[in-house]
Amino acid sequence: MLSREEREFVGVVRRFVDSEVKPVAHDLEAEDIYPEKLIEGMKELGIYGLAVPEPWGYGKVSAACYVLVTEELARGWMSLAGAMGGHTVVAKLILDYGTQEQKDKYLPRLATGELRATMALTEPGGGSDLQAMRTVARAEGGKYVVNGSKTWISNGRRAGLVALLCKTDPAAEPAHKGVSILLVEKGEGLTVSRDLHKLGYKGVETSELVFEDMHVPADALLGTAEGQGFAQMMRGLEVGRLQVAARALGVGRAALEDSLRYAQERESFGRPIWKHQSIGNYLANMATKLEAARQLTLFAAQRYDEGDRVDMEAGMAKLFASETAMEIALDAVRIHGGYGYSSEFDVERYFRDAPLMIVGEGTNEIQRNVIVKQLVGRNRVAR
Template identity: 40%
Template sequence: MIRDQDLLEQLLGTIRDFVKNELVPLEHQVAETDQIPESIVQQMRELGLFGLTIPEEFGGLGITMEEEVNVAFELGHTSPAFRSLIGTNNGIGSSGIIIDGTDEQKQKYLPKYASGEIIGSFCLTEPDAGSDAASLKTSAVKDGDYYILNGTKRFITNAPRAGTFTVMARTNPEIKGASGISAFLVEAGTAGLSLGKIDQKMGQKGSHTCDVIFENCRIHKDQLIGGVEGVGFKTAMKVLDKGRLHIAAYSVGSAERMLEDALNYAIERKQFGQPIANFQLIQAMLADSKAEIYAAKCMVLDAARRRDLGENISTEASCAKMFATEMCGRVADRCVQIHGGAGYISEYAIERFYRDVRLFRLYEGTTQVQQIIIAKNMIKAATA
């Protein structure tokens, strides 16, 4: 749902200019230094990018899901590291509080997320619990007005600079499945909370992940999101549905950028006395990529509109995430092929994008997990 087309176009135009004039020129530097310049972070704060999805009453822009995916299309035209920095505040780092938090929790944290004063992170994955999130082992034992947290979370985006950690922990060991899991908000600097070394990843330099470790970490009961035990996993799933749609949209934007670069290269690169864009086998790769991007974009927009209407889009979000991220991988491969040997050289952005976009098919639920969700929802609907 688009609330005001003119205002949305102004926002998208501002983001488009910021991406083109400020972020794209810094892509190589960020990849080399593994750091986003603080001047860029400050510009992101001033543009309100940390609070895009946070309700207006808490200082954000409160954009709808359809508006959000349109923003993601634009942000996808540059290095994923930039989106990753603002992504947790607009998604998994704040959504748990927006969806299920108490009034006090919303008043305390959401304005700080919106302004970019603090960055939120989302701690679900563990060394032995990834796709099978309901099997997590991190525990939260009640001790009077406090909970004692113990466990390790893995691959936590933005953890090295996070101000808060949304932590999924088992509060009822008697319940082995999802119903025994609760969600907590733990502030950085809390005694017993520590960070592992920053992960060295295949791609996405400038976007940092690491382990988050809880050793007898004592937190007040007021930090239990929503003030109710046993709903944490349900909160996580609500958050992930939205996040999957966002990643699908971002994958579309990244694919558009890669195809644009490949098309320009094919027009400029000459072999046998003419641009390689004239060769039909090159044209086939360009056309296949364009068609798949279009299909993914239609899926994302449809699912976003359905979510804004209040529909349950669990199946549609998984479909969009699965198709768009797999599409993005295929487009990346074709675009390297169109570049030929140049596509394997870091001088060209496609070499970096080829590595960066591989992660899209893994986080927010792997492609295989999306397949299982889709099929289970189909079977449930057919046998209801």
């Protein structure tokens, strides 16, 4: 499925993770330190430009390759994959829906990572019911005046560009027809009010953004027409959900790899613990479920590459891979016994990182809603 160059690139990222990430991830996460050097390394590898083709970039890869690169990063430290996920979605949004000026203005700097991007959907009042959002951009004298607040915004402090989902017509019926995306650069009227404390996903900030009478030029509207933002973002989230599924694959794989090693080294009753049937069964189930999750994710990525609408497939991949990662992380804790509960071992981190993939990029309850709606839509019974 991958070209030879793509396979080689995944190999380069794998080696980067083994040599640069694995040795430092534990301590950086324990101290909640921003991984400056690793992010710079990711920029040098071209990871921020994976969605940007020529002439603006040079590194656009297939969705399947993107999934496998993300898996490698998350295998080393999930936070690194989080530091490029929303960025890729924004780059894709600009590529697919932006004007020529927007592409020329942003894509070259997004490709190198010189400019980092994030997407701001969730509000303090809710993240699932996006159409009920309260952030409003009022058109006024050739510009927008933005008021509202967003929360749980990954990379919110360091990102220089925010793809802001907001209402340009709060009275529109149905509500999604009044939703637009503005490409907002940091500046007066936008405050990063605080960073949120988290169970996992440490090192990379997740922030609250407050917009107070922020003046944004009219040409910040993504594309040329208002009211398209909801549909644009739903398409963008297909990539986002593939990315979150891939992050789950990485966390699950790390938990399995650590467990496989530990189960051969640790002995009880005079034999390596993997030879106890219960532990062997855990390992067999973990590996089987992980491979199933990977195949489902690659299937969705392949359909995406073929140009299909994949909200159902990406939703299935995100749902299954994230629940699988959580189960594998728990089994890894069991296999490590008391040490699985120790913050000196990485399995404790996997167990704290895994729930993010269940909640983020649309909760798994919302994924099930998306899946069943598509299932019924694609299999409608004549009545």
